[in-house]
Amino acid sequence: MNRDFKKILMGASVVTVLPGAAMADFFKDSSANLDTKNYYFNRDYREAAKQSKRDEWAQGFTFNFISGYTPGTVGFGLDVTGMLGVKLDSSPDRSGTGLLPKGSDGRAADEYSKLGVAGKVRISKTELRVGEQVPKLPVLQPNTSRLFPQTFQGATVSSRDISNLTLGLGQFDRMRDRESTDRETMSMTAQNGAYKAATSNQFRYAGGDYNLLPDLQLSYYYGELERLYQQHFFGLKHAFKFGPGTVRSELRYWDADKDGAGLAGKVDNRALSTRFSYEWAGHNFGVGYQKQYGDTPFPYVDGANTYLFTEYQLVNFSQTNERAWHARYEYDFAALGVPGLTFGMRYAQGWGIETTKLVGEQGREWERDLDIGYVVQSGLVKGLSLRWRNAQLNSSYANDINENRFIVGYTWALW
Known part of the structure; x- marks a missing residue:
């Protein structure tokens, strides 16, 4: 059966x-x-x-x-x-x-x-979950960019029993890729050959978020892909009113090395990813800087995404010693009386890249993303969503890419 x-x-x-x-x-x-x-x-x-x-x-x-x-x-x-x-x-x-x-x-x-x-x-504000899950963690971000999300099988516990504090821990033993029907053991993304092919049947994590002030949040998470790598994450979020809008700033920092036998090879990476944005009257302007430190690129579970601010449609700017600046602009046309219509544009440029594909030189890359979406607000097809996503990549060490995605979605509430 x-x-x-x-x-x-x-x-x-x-x-x-x-x-x-x-x-x-x-x-x-x-x-x-x-x-x-x-x-x-x-x-x-x-x-x-x-x-x-x-x-x-x-x-x-x-x-x-x-x-x-x-x-x-x-x-x-x-x-x-x-x-x-x-x-x-x-x-x-x-x-x-x-x-x-x-x-x-x-x-x-x-x-x-x-x-x-x-x-x-569930006991009070603490919940235990066992089975198929789509966790959203700074150390594990499932890929949700196709028809179905990447899922993980295991047990997790989350708690909000302490005021202003959210805690979580868990363990996964299998994963299922977005287009796969098979549950498999986990591995690391190869990152252009920087990491060897090796598998693990245990991913563990623990950590939490603490709201020190209403507009100031501190985070710490630990993630471990057994016998491959371990990673610490530190995060800070802050927001304050400035003029007619709101300023938001966020810092994300990871520190990773190999775990146990280190079957995937040497892991020596530290990563800093930042973003500063201003929101006002439907507009959202954002800029940031990112840097990879150490002898190897950013480590993460194969098939998954990263929590880097440069996790774009095509690449994530996470190669060895890569530095990148990024900018984005988003607009919600509800501010002009057209609710449901949104527009977004992102651009990132990376340089100083070191990979096994480059000998005696450093690589460069840039990506530009466009996103236009509309959700029907009334009528027989209220809730119908339409979206076009376009991305263009130019790279000195990989193929240039142009990509288009057209997505039409609708959800029926059965009860």
């Missing part, structure tokens, strides 16, 4: 033995929706000799059920997510966009599905 269905049956058996009143609360506070996403992806590699582009079109359906908690000091709940991806257009010479699984012959699957189940237990 499929493991996912075993989990559902186990969860269902727990629910059926609960008293009627408990089941009433379990379902009374529950919610369910069906999220649909129509996704067209086109990436032109321009200079690539083997595959010059990746071009696919797919439809995704995601069913989400989030239960309430049974009454009493200890409350129990169950969350279920079912996903179905359907191929609309693809071919072997342009597959591999991350929307659809790809076979050894290069052909994309006609369809694929997966199921995620997580049990949860």
Whole structure:
């Protein structure tokens, strides 16, 4: 019997033995929706000799059920997510966009599905979750940029019982990539060959956020991919009113080295990422500086994203000794009486790059991203979202890229 269905049956058996009143609360506070996403992806590699582009079109359906908690000091709940991806257009010479699984012959699957189940237990403001999860941590950022998110399987605990303090810890033993149906062990992103291929079946983390003042937050997190690397994160967020708008500043700093046997090789990285922004009347202007220190690039779990401010659509400016400045501008047209329409533009430039692809020289790269979105505000298709994302990359050590993504989404609230 499929493991996912075993989990559902186990969860269902727990629910059926609960008293009627408990089941009433379990379902009374529950919610369910069906999220649909129509996704067209086109990436032109321009200079690539083997595959010059990746071009696919797919439809995704995601069913989400989030239960309430049974009454009493200890409350129990169950969350279920079912996903179905359907191929609309693809071919072997342009597959591999991350929307659809790809076979050894290069052909994309006609369809694929997966199921995620997580049990949860709540005591006061402390919650234990066991099962499939999408954590959002400074030391682990799942990739959510395609039809479905990258997920991790394990157990986590989060607590808000202490005023102004949020604590969390957990352990994951398997991950499932965004277009994969298989749960696999974890590895490090190779970073242009800087790290060796090696796997681990344990990722652990612990940390928290403390609001020292209403507009000042301090953070610390520790992450460890067993036998590969360990990483400390320190963060600071601050905001204050200035004139008609608000100034926001944020500093993020990581310190990483190898863990245990260091099966992926030497890890020696420290990273500083900053951003300063000003928000006023729908406008948001932001600038920042970032620097990688040490003998190796930024380490992170393969398939995931980083928490760097330069985590852009195509690259994240995290190579050995890379320095980068970045800027962004965002505008919400609600300020002009057009709610639902938004525009964003980002630019980053990196230099001083050292990789195994460069001998006796330092590399440079820049990326420019555009993002235009609209959410229908009324009528029969209220909530329908339309989005176009364009990115352009110019690099001295990798292929130049031009990429377009068109996404149409709609969510039906079932109850």
